[in-house]
């Protein structure tokens with residue numbers, strides 16, 4: 001009997017496992033892939049501030065490139081530059097990073113096992129009380145006081161456990177990415193983002209440099225587009241002088257939640273962490289930080305519940321409250337911003353690119369100063385409704 | 392009709408996340424569909440980032 005079983009060794013699962021093991025609980029972390037961290041489904045960007053807030057000190061091999069700023073391109077080609085400050089962001093090597101996070105959990109005492117697929121939950125008097133799965137093709141069953149689903153966007157465990165987490169498919173973007181080498185990157189210390197409904201419907205294209213001539217080149221677009229995301233990405237690469245001669249080292253894909261946060265992420269003896277609960281920043285799709293922060297919150301609530309010997313839904317409800325207080329409410333504001341962005345025409349984008357500074361954009365993506373944006377939108381009659389939604 | 396192209400598929404799990412009826416699963420053999428749950432709505436087809444799923448509405452459903 002474990003105190004806690006965690007399904008999925010992404011950043012969310014490993015963070016939960018680490019924090020709980022540190023507190024002395026018996027924890028098992030199961031991952032279906034044969035190699036933790038691979039293949040990646042990620043652009044690998046995270047800000048230094050976030051890394052510090054999580055109290056992480058990742059080894060050198062997890063960090064490929066330090067970032068100073070961003071260049072955001074409007075459909076007209078006009079770029080708005082953002083200065084984040086020297087070395088204030090990282091492009092990670094997620095394969096290394098995810099594995100390192102799992103290692104850290106194991107070092108604190110968690111039992112980590114790859115190639116272990118969890119396909120069902122065990123129940124006792126109707127309540128979740130463990131898992132059923134297959135580890136290196138051997139079937140097994142294990143009991144636990146609490147089960148944590150950190151199984152990513154394809155989360156099955158929550159549904160099997162009895163929480164309906166199905167969300168509106170419009171809240172999930174379709175993403176695909178090439179890791180490319182042999183390309184020319186004008187400024188490897190900047191990330192580059194390209195907007196425009198013709199090149200990326202309701203989304204954007206990105207170039208996240210991993211060195212002078214290596215980068216993640218990807219796209220995230222609305223999930224109900226009749227043309228697959230990869231076709232837009234191929235076109236972008238073909239039309240870009242700096243990219244078109246490059247080679248492709250990896251093809252990655254995945255879904256990117258852009259809203260639809262869950263009010264209820266708990267049941268008796270059960271809670272959800274990370275992408276499985278759509279805990280992602282809806283404007284840029286960043287979830288590495290969100291998943292780990294949620295893991296930390298979950299670990300604190302689980303600790304309290306186990307100490308009180310009360311792991312009921314009522315007790316675990318504190319996780320819902322705490323997550324919404326720390327993250328949900330501000331992410332919800334950012335979701336509103338995304339709703340505005342997805343309704344802008346290329347002309348609107350060009351107009352805003354002329355009016356806004358890099359500083360404005362940084363504020364917006366943090367959910368601040370949205371009034372400034374609303375005021376600009378109010379000047380364009382067809383955008384008044386959107387502006388009001390922001391105010 | 393539901394067709395999954397195993398050579399195109401990147402095993403990203405995206406289709407599973409958007410299926411409103413929980414009809415898909417990613418197993419060792421790739422994407423498996425539960426015919427009883429699927430209503431051939433085509434959401435997974437539109438979603439797939441690489442166009443690996445093709446769905447046509449079944450007449451009898």
Ligand SMILES: Cc1cc2nc3c(=O)[nH]c(=O)nc-3n(C[C@H](O)[C@H](O)[C@H](O)COP(=O)(O)OP(=O)(O)OC[C@H]3O[C@@H](n4cnc5c(N)ncnc54)[C@H](O)[C@@H]3O)c2cc1C
Pocket residue numbers: 007008009010011012013030031032033037041042043044045046116117118119150151152153154155156157175176177218252253254255256273274275276280285286287288289291
């Ligand atoms: C194209 C793309 C680009 C992105 N770019 C960025 C970026 O630049 N920056 C950023 O911060 N975020 C980015 N993200 C989002 C980020 O990758 C995720 O938010 C993050 O990985 C979420 O962590 P997680 O632990 O919740 O889930 P995951 O990392 O998805 O981990 C879940 C794990 O659970 C395992 N699992 C699933 N089901 C089972 C099961 N039944 N049994 C056992 N194991 C199971 C999976 O194999 C997986 O390893 C991007 C996403 C995509 C798709």
Ligand code: SF4
Pocket residue numbers: 253395399400401402403404405406407422438439440441442443444
């Ligand atoms: S969304 Fe497409 S690429 Fe991803 S798992 Fe489903 S079929 Fe495969």
Ligand code: SF4
Pocket residue numbers: 409410411412413414415424428429430431432433434435436446
């Ligand atoms: S067609 Fe609709 S119901 Fe069937 S698998 Fe695809 S998304 Fe699910």
